[in-house]
Amino acid sequence: MEEMDRPDCDPVRLTRTYARFPVVNSLLSGWRRTYEHRIRPLMSGSDPVTLLDVGCGSGDVARSLARWAQRDGLRLEITAIDPDPRAYDFARHAPHVAGVTYRRAHxxxxxxENRTFDVVISNHILHHLDAGQLAGVLRDSELLSRRLVLHNDLVRSNISYLLFMAGFWPLxxxxxxxxxxxxxxxxxxxxxxxxxAVPGNWTVExxxxxxxxxxxxxxxxxGNRHVPGAGQEGEDA
Known part of the structure; x- marks a missing residue:
């Protein structure tokens, strides 16, 4: 378990961690590229695209996506969820960005609730999950998404470990x-x-x-519900 996931972790250090996530994600996580190549092509200036951010943490990725869409004159409505009350509390007290709504939820x-969204995303949650939890999140994602799911996560390597240790120790x-x-x-x-680790109807890029x-x-x-794997006999859902 990571220290910030512990219920008795230092609240001051936790708040600083949430506050510094935007720096880490802007430098490493590639969401600007993902927005430009995968999300923006689905959007228009008339009909809004709905997006769900699963395990949003501090909410910084959701806020960045909303700002980029606004600058491009596109309509993006984001629901950012996290089951951790500490993350939810930090996110909802962050500076308001139009188009972003936070919920404490799995x-x-x-x-x-029979909710669906055009796009479902997450950032850095997959490595927190055991096999059963991963299967559950992927199943939920298929049911919640009408068009596209993008789960962004770290790649394990000795080089990335050493570079992160050398470059991010000040944070x-x-x-x-x-x-x-x-x-x-x-x-x-x-x-x-x-x-x-994932079903064959998912791809890793x-x-x-x-x-x-x-x-x-x-x-x-x-109707209003996506049927995962419809017409794909033998595929895992």
């Missing part, structure tokens, strides 16, 4: 950024491991040198 709760001062970041890299998948992008594209729509 993805399974939104499935039970670790007074926070959990460096220590937990190194633990995250050690717990993450290599791309072959991730391909072996490189998202820069340090991240993998786990992608699912919805194929069939029935």
């Amino acid at each position: 993805s399974s709760q939104l499935v039970s 670790g001062l007074g926070s959990y950024i460096c220590g937990d970041g190194l633990v995250s890299i050690k717990r993450s998948y290599t791309r072959p491991e991730l391909r072996a 490189a998202n820069g040198p340090w991240h993998s992008l786990l992608v699912y594209e919805a194929r069939e729509i029935y």
